[in-house]
Amino acid sequence: MPEKVPTNIITGFLGTGKTTAINHLLQTKPENERWAILVNEFGQVGLDEALIPDQDGLFIKELAGGCVCCALGPALTINLAMLLRRAKPHRLLIEPTGLGHPSGIVDTLKGISFCDVIDLRSIICLLDPGVLEHPQIMAHETFSDQLSLADVIVLNKCDLRPAELVQEAERRSRALFPPKQTVVRTEYGVFPAALLDLVCNEQLEQVFPGQQPAQQQKQAHQKDEHKLHAHSHSHNHSQSHDHSDAHGQTAQIQPQPGQPVNLTGHNDGYYSSGWVFHVNDQFDLKRVTQWLEQVPGAVRIKAALQGSERWISYNRVGSDSSTQSLAWRRDSRIEIISTTEPQLDEQRSALLACLNSVF
Known part of the structure; x- marks a missing residue:
């Protein structure tokens, strides 16, 4: 287990493809690493555990029944500590509900309980360009908060949306403040795993841990040229699930x-x-x-x-x-x-x- 666990928040409004994106990221997991996933669902019964395929070295914890940074705030601290202790992961992915405000999660991860064990890296927000046709979502406070907090915006489902919507969504994403480190287009939630290791310095530059400026420029160029459609296939292995239920009803x-x-x-x-x-x-x-x-x-x-x-x-x-x-x-x-x-x-x-x- 690394001294501080590299951690990413994968956010986005309802139905943008967060779980699908995580499934593709799991296909890039090195065989010798343990990854942990903390999933928060707005609904009460919890479904993402059923939708994430089996894999060795994978530990999943679900928190169902509300926003993990609001109604389930105390449960986040308890269950995250349990997950880290049990899995001793090399990487942690957190998927908040599409109706959740990720700022509360960031505050928890940077707070006194976890600041010495969590290395918070890029916050990645998936965005469906089709949302431009739904003004009630565009006006939703949570939707705006997710985009504002993100370091990276991934325009997903680009194959399903008209080209003009995709272009407009990209234009608006690049115009957001604070500026995003990068905005990428993709289909089926597939994006380069290297984006997980983006961190943000005070100048909001694209920085990868341990890289020198020349390496940063080369990496940024490679990232822009990267084709987002190639991906490997997962293998069927046994999976470890954490079924402890400090948070509520699903155990009943x-x-x-x-x-x-x-x-x-x-x-x-x-x-x-x-x-x-x-x-x-x-x-x-x-x-x-x-x-x-x-x-x-x-x-x-x-x-x-x-x-x-x-x-x-x-x-x-x-x-x-x-x-x-x-x-x-x-x-x-x-x-x-x-x-x-x-x-x-x-x-x-x-x-x-x-x-x-x-x-």
């Missing part, structure tokens, strides 16, 4: 077959409705994904779902949705974040109607 989730558990939350104008189904509950995947695509008022939906023959992850941001195969085998879980209060009885009835079988 014990659904029975055909009797899902529902946990809800409400903060800052957004509502969360989380459902956890027993491992023996199987969904008609076509039926349940069709229903998820029509949930009224939903701005973000994530799910890990068991079908009769396979497991899938489901991801919806606004009207955009996608599915892919999933290695998770513990239970089916769904997290719906909306701007309107959820109709829980209707959700429960609809989800039960999507079950293929209960055994």
